[in-house]
Amino acid sequence: MPVKILYFAWVREKTGKAEEILDVPANVRTVAELVSWLKGRGPEYAEAFARSDVIRAAVDRRHVKPSADLSGAREIAFFPPVTGG
C-alpha cells in the first residue's frame, strides 16, 4: 500500500528527507513493524531510528502507540518528543 511518510526535526535530518511515498509491504501491520522495516532501508534510516524508544509517531495526524494498526493509514509521521510552547 502506498503511504505518505513524514519525518520531523532530527529524524528528518538523519533520514535526509522531510517526506516520501513508500509502498509498505502488507505484512507490516503496526507502527513498530514499520519502524523495523524502515531501519532495513539503509544506514541513514538505521541511524535515524537507532533511538526508537524516544521517537514518537502519528497516524493520520493523531498521536499513536507503537502497537497502533496501520490498516487504512494514509499519512504516518515520525518525530522526537515535542518541544513547543
Add this chain to the structure above:
Amino acid sequence: MAVRIEREDFDIGAEVRRLTAGRTDIGAIVTFSGTVRAGSRGDAIRAMTLEHYPGMTEAELARVEAEAGRRWPLQASLIVHRIGTLKPGDNIVLVVTASAHRQAAFAAAEFLMDYLKTRAPFWKKEEGADGQAHWVEARECDEEAAGRWQEASGGAGEPALG
C-alpha cells in the same frame, strides 16, 4: 475558540480586544505568553527556530482547545503559536481564556499550556553564540505537568514508541 500558527509577532492587547469585542458575558480574562529565553542550560543562545507539522498542529491544538471547553465553562479562547526563527525576548506563544469567573479562566489557561507542551507537534532548534545548533530536548517535568490533568480514562502526553 480559535487556533493560529504564524510567523508574525502578536500583540497581546489587540488579541484580547478582538476576542472580547462586544461581549458582556465575560467577567475574567487570563492571558499567558511565552517568550524566548536568552540562555537555557547556562548557554547563551543567538536564535531559536521552531518547526512544526502543518495540519497536525492545528488539529491537535483544536482538540486540546475543545477539551478545555468541555472541562470548563469558557466564553472564548485563543491559542497563537509562532514558527520560524526567533530571537531572545521574542514572543513564542499566546494563550487567552475568557470565562464568567476567574477560576475557570486560570485553570483552562494552565491546562491549555500544559497540553500544548506535550502534544502539539512543534520542535525547537537553538543556535548558540558559537554558531552551533542543537535540538531542544523534551523535559520530564512538562510530561508530569500535563499528567496532573489526566482523567481516569485519558492519557496526557504522546505515547512512546517503546
